[in-house]
Amino acid sequence: MRWNGLIAEWHDRQIGASDDWESAIDANLETSEIILLLVSPSFFASPYCWGKEMTKALERHARGEARVIPVILRPCRWTSTRLKVLQAVPKDAKAVTTWANEDEAFDDVATRIEAVVEALQKADAGAAESALTPALFRKRERGKRTSPPGEVGALAPGEGDAAPLPERPHPPADAGPSLSRARERAGVRAAAVPKPTEKNGIYIGTNPRDLPDFAVFKDDDLPWLPEMVVIPAGTFLMGSPPGEEGRWDDEGPQHRVTIGKWFAIGRYAVTFAAYDHFCEVTKRVKPGDEGWGRGQRPVINVNWEDAKAYGEWMSVETGQPYRLPSEAEWEYACRAGTTTPFSFGATITPVQANYDGNSSYGGGPKGVDREQTVSVGSLPASLWGLHEMHGNVWEWCLDGKRTYTGKAVADPLGPIDSGVDRVLRGGSWNYAVHHVRSACRFASDPDDRCCNFGFRCARVQEP
Numbered sequence: 001m002r003w004n005g006l007i008a009e010w011h012d013r014q015i016g017a018s019d020d021w022e023s024a025i026d027a028n029l030e031t032s033e034i035i036l037l038l039v040s041p042s043f044f045a046s047p048y049c050w051g052k053e054m055t056k057a058l059e060r061h062a063r064g065e066a067r068v069i070p071v072i073l074r075p076c077r078w079t080s081t082r083l084k085v086l087q088a089v090p091k092d093a094k095a096v097t098t099w100a101n102e103d104e105a106f107d108d109v110a111t112r113i114e115a116v117v118e119a120l121q122k123a124d125a126g127a128a129e130s131a132l133t134p135a136l137f138r139k140r141e142r143g144k145r146t147s148p149p150g151e152v153g154a155l156a157p158g159e160g161d162a163a164p165l166p167e168r169p170h171p172p173a174d175a176g177p178s179l180s181r182a183r184e185r186a187g188v189r190a191a192a193v194p195k196p197t198e199k200n201g202i203y204i205g206t207n208p209r210d211l212p213d214f215a216v217f218k219d220d221d222l223p224w225l226p227e228m229v230v231i232p233a234g235t236f237l238m239g240s241p242p243g244e245e246g247r248w249d250d251e252g253p254q255h256r257v258t259i260g261k262w263f264a265i266g267r268y269a270v271t272f273a274a275y276d277h278f279c280e281v282t283k284r285v286k287p288g289d290e291g292w293g294r295g296q297r298p299v300i301n302v303n304w305e306d307a308k309a310y311g312e313w314m315s316v317e318t319g320q321p322y323r324l325p326s327e328a329e330w331e332y333a334c335r336a337g338t339t340t341p342f343s344f345g346a347t348i349t350p351v352q353a354n355y356d357g358n359s360s361y362g363g364g365p366k367g368v369d370r371e372q373t374v375s376v377g378s379l380p381a382s383l384w385g386l387h388e389m390h391g392n393v394w395e396w397c398l399d400g401k402r403t404y405t406g407k408a409v410a411d412p413l414g415p416i417d418s419g420v421d422r423v424l425r426g427g428s429w430n431y432a433v434h435h436v437r438s439a440c441r442f443a444s445d446p447d448d449r450c451c452n453f454g455f456r457c458a459r460v461q462e463p
Contacts, residue, residue: 007117009212029056034067034116039083040074058082067116071109073097089113202227208264208459214385216267219318224277226314228264228459229333229385235259236332237339239404239439244341245362246434250441253406257328260411265325265333266456268376268387269298269395270310278310290451296375298393298454304422304446307396307455314457324398325458327423327441328412334426334438336384341437343382343389348433352380353391359432373429373452390436393454394424401443421445428452 010028029035035057043049060066070088072078075095078088090096090108099105196206203217211217213232218225239254240247272294279286287301307324314322325333335343341362342348350357350367354374357367373392381387399414400421414423421443427436430452434440444453 025053026056029053029060032060032066033120034069034113035060036113037068037070037083039070039072039076039078039088041076044076044078044081054082061086067120069113069116071096209262209461213262216385217264219320224274225318226270226274226457227267228457229267230262230264231259231329231333231384232262233259234332236335236337238328238331240341240437244437244439246341246437246440248440250401250404251439253404255404255406256408257332257412258408258410259329259332261461263325263329263461264459265329265386266458267381267385269393269454269456270307271296271376272299275299275302275310278313282309282313284309287449290372292372296377297373298376298388300373300393300451300454301449302396302453302455303449304396304444306449310455311457321460321462322457323460324396324455326399326411326413327397327401327425329458330395330397330423330425331438333384333386334382334389336382336386338383338438341439343384343438344380348390348436353427353436354379354388354429355391355427355436356430356432359434361433370429389426390438391427391431392429393426393452394428394442394450395426396453396455397423397425398458399423401441419446424453 010032037043037054037057057066057068061068068086070078070083070086070093072088072090072093072095074097078084078093089112090099090105094105096102096105096109196211197204199221201216203211203215204221205219206217208215208217208228208230211230213230215230216227217230218227235256235258237254238257240251241254242252244251272289273296276286276294278284284306287299287306289297290300304324311323314320338345340346342353344352347362347364349364350370354370357369360366374388376392377387379388379392382389399416401423402412402414424442424444425440427433427440435442444450
């Protein structure tokens with residue numbers, strides 16, 4: 001719906017670190033045409049969500065100014081609340097997590113929301129504001145609109161009376177084990193927000209917090225700037241389970257890791273073209289290319305100090321905080337929501353990644369051994385739009401190896417003391433296939449350079 005121009009959504013992931021979060025939420029609740037309440041036990045456990053946000057949403061619904069749609073994410077006693085009079089989604093108000101296939105559940109939700117959007121478009125036909133882009137959440141003149149009983153978002157007469165609003169000095173913490181606050185609740189984007197500038201599917205000069213998850217952006221339309229992918233906050237299982245083929249002891253025990261804030265990571269590893277520009281500007285010696293060529297091939301023969309200096313230079317040039325990704329951020333991005341050995345599944349082939357094709361994994365076939373790097377973007381992307389996270393070059397990470405304890409952690413960081421060996425991830429063109437697994441860890445002295453060492457940048461919210 002977003003790409004078809006049917007909606008323009010807003011949610012609280014777009015609130016910056018220093019922004020007035022309550023004012024931002026209130027402003028969007030006041031201007032939304034459709035409000036999705038993502039319902040779960042943690043939604044009801046939050047005094048702010050339960051009290052202020054839901055009350056304001058239901059008040060606007062009762063006045064005919066907005067359509068409120070409860071999306072039942074996890075089983076809870078929502079029918080014992082003021083939401084019971086609304087038609088919830090997905091089908092039969094069956095919680096998403098109880099469906100045999102959650103993708104089917106979300107598809108059902110999307111279908112029903114799309115029907116509401118189309119109904120609103122028809123209702124707006126002929127009105128002066130119809131010249132605006134139809135938006136899921138857009139600023140509009142207040143006007144009464146009633147919903148037939150049983151229709152998605154319908155509210156019985158007399159329902160939705162205001163309840164006392166509890167004081168809440170800080171945003172509520174997410175109480176769910178794996179759903180971030182951004183997924184627990186969705187709101188709106190007002191029409192006053194300028195449309196981001198796009199060029200060939202890449203947003204140019206747009207604040208990534210205003211972009212959808214997994215959107216590709218550049219800070220400016222300059223050839224040496226990297227294409228970055230917006231990665232949402234979330235939770236994942238880090239490490240590998242016992243018995244995974246090719247597993248090393250330092251990959252366990254597997255444990256739950258929460259990435260608390262969105263960040264962005266390079267769509268590709270940093271290329272020779274980009275790094276050579278950096279060298280020319282800063283008067284550094286350019287690294288060798290082993291005779292394979294430069295241009296769009298990933299830069300090699302760089303050590304951790306080189307990669308760190310590149311991120312610091314990028315921060316100065318763009319005015320935005322760039323650095324190497326932490327090991328946890330790297331694996332989270334690499335996995336792209338999967339729990340299998342590779343983001344592509346239980347096995348992988350040289351058609352998908354550049355490694356020593358004389359090796360095989362999980363019953364998969366052997367294949368070509370390229371014996372050198374390939375240009376970035378020449379192999380398939382993951383579900384999150386990232387290329388060559390498996391193979392091609394080992395990628396430097398910000399931190400050193402931490403010892404896994406099996407305990408759940410948030411935004412973990414390994415040792416960063418001067419001189420500590422730093423983590424490299426992803427495997428490379430001359431390593432066997434089990435080294436390119438999502439969980440595989442390697443580390444080296446920060447001064448080491450090698451023909452299979454490279455890196456990709458991360459852009460974070462704060463330095």
